[in-house]
Amino acid sequence: MHQIKIGDKVISKDAPCFIIAEAGVNHVLEKNDLHRIGATSSLEVAYRLVDAAKEAGADAIKFQSFTADNLQYKGTKKPGYQLATSGSDDDLSYYDMIKKLETSKEDQVKIAGYCKKKGIIFFSTPYDNESVDFLDATIGVPLFKLASIELLNHLFFRYVAKKGKPIIISTGLGNMEDVRAVMNIARTEGFADRLVLLQCTSNYPTLAKDVHLNVLKTYQLEFPDVLVGLSDHSPTFIASIGATALGAVVLEKHFTLDKTFTGPDHSSSLDPKELREWIHAVREIEASMGAAQKHITDVEKKNATMRKYLVIADQKRGTVIEEHMLKAMRTGTGILPVDNNIKRIIGKRLKEDVPEPAPLRWDMLE
Numbered sequence: 001m002h003q004i005k006i007g008d009k010v011i012s013k014d015a016p017c018f019i020i021a022e023a024g025v026n027h028v029l030e031k032n033d034l035h036r037i038g039a040t041s042s043l044e045v046a047y048r049l050v051d052a053a054k055e056a057g058a059d060a061i062k063f064q065s066f067t068a069d070n071l072q073y074k075g076t077k078k079p080g081y082q083l084a085t086s087g088s089d090d091d092l093s094y095y096d097m098i099k100k101l102e103t104s105k106e107d108q109v110k111i112a113g114y115c116k117k118k119g120i121i122f123f124s125t126p127y128d129n130e131s132v133d134f135l136d137a138t139i140g141v142p143l144f145k146l147a148s149i150e151l152l153n154h155l156f157f158r159y160v161a162k163k164g165k166p167i168i169i170s171t172g173l174g175n176m177e178d179v180r181a182v183m184n185i186a187r188t189e190g191f192a193d194r195l196v197l198l199q200c201t202s203n204y205p206t207l208a209k210d211v212h213l214n215v216l217k218t219y220q221l222e223f224p225d226v227l228v229g230l231s232d233h234s235p236t237f238i239a240s241i242g243a244t245a246l247g248a249v250v251l252e253k254h255f256t257l258d259k260t261f262t263g264p265d266h267s268s269s270l271d272p273k274e275l276r277e278w279i280h281a282v283r284e285i286e287a288s289m290g291a292a293q294k295h296i297t298d299v300e301k302k303n304a305t306m307r308k309y310l311v312i313a314d315q316k317r318g319t320v321i322e323e324h325m326l327k328a329m330r331t332g333t334g335i336l337p338v339d340n341n342i343k344r345i346i347g348k349r350l351k352e353d354v355p356e357p358a359p360l361r362w363d364m365l366e
Helices: 031-036 043-057 078-084 094-100 105-118 131-141 156-161 174-186 216-223 238-245 272-291 338-345
Strands: 003-006 010-012 017-025 060-065 121-126 144-146 167-170 197-201 225-229 250-254 307-312 326-329
Touching: 017 043, 017 272, 043 060, 043 105, 043 272, 060 131, 078 216, 078 338, 094 156, 105 121, 105 131, 121 144, 131 156, 144 156, 156 174, 156 225, 174 197, 197 216, 197 250, 216 225, 225 238, 238 250, 238 272, 250 272, 307 338
Parallel strands: 017 060, 017 250, 060 121, 144 167, 167 197, 197 225, 225 250
Antiparallel strands: 003 010, 307 326
16 A cells, blocks of 8 residues: 655555644744743744644644745735735735745754654745755755645756655645646656645635535546645635545644734634644544445444344234234344345244234244
8 A cells, every 4th residue: 555654654545644733934923922922932932833733633743944035036916815914015015024934944943853852743845945955954854845836836846856755745726737747747757656645725714615625536536646635724624524534644734823913824724722623523534434344333233122123913823924914123133124034934824823913033934
């Protein structure tokens, strides 16, 4: 069975879903928000997010690695959803917003070390070659997660692939031809076996009608050599539960310490309580999936007295049994009223009198 090893975790169809608590840049807070929670730095907030992810049961926590100068061309306009969360470009330009959200390499090293101490996998989404090299050589991340904006960035996709580590890539802002293109690269260059495709809709939050879970089935049919998952930006747990039932093996969702913080992603993120509930819901649907073959479970066996068995009406010895003389009732034990049994019974004679309705037994028949 195809599997990808991530630290002490395994991503495969036979393993529990690999759950990523997406911190992103939600640790980088304004001074007033830091003051509200009694924190003195973004690094301290990052540590608290690590603690929350670990306590919630996440397999990994993910941050973002970039520099504004490598990522953002000055003058580029903000995407629509960020206008509502960070104001207009006149209030704060896209470049200046990204610049404020940078995390220093020193802090990233400290966060990764804290994750190791706490026993949760650390990794980060890189947005430039320099960040890829840093995450690979300095921190030694076990995998790379590429954002949807890299789906059409084949230069970057290949650069990351050359590091030889597993790659999870979101597929928002793209169509099937775009996904086929990256799959062709992965197959041609021999790394499809360490690639995971995440269905994603690049809007925050994503409405239910825009999630399109059926894309997961398309990916599984067209790309059976690749594992699939969901980058879930919807405000509830339903999409993740549905994705798990459809075979998703990786799930990610943004989270924050407080949804009312100032910033581009806080309002569409889970808070720590919701993060715990989300992960619990995913684990519950996994447990509910159970076996593929229908069978009587061990817990059902003790309830077999709920079944109905055949009862025959009061009749004389020698009576030829007809169907109207039979009915099914809960008797605890007896002959099941299934076709095979009924065919064997109809037309047989009774060997004894039945003075009142009674459970039918095989030894009552000639």
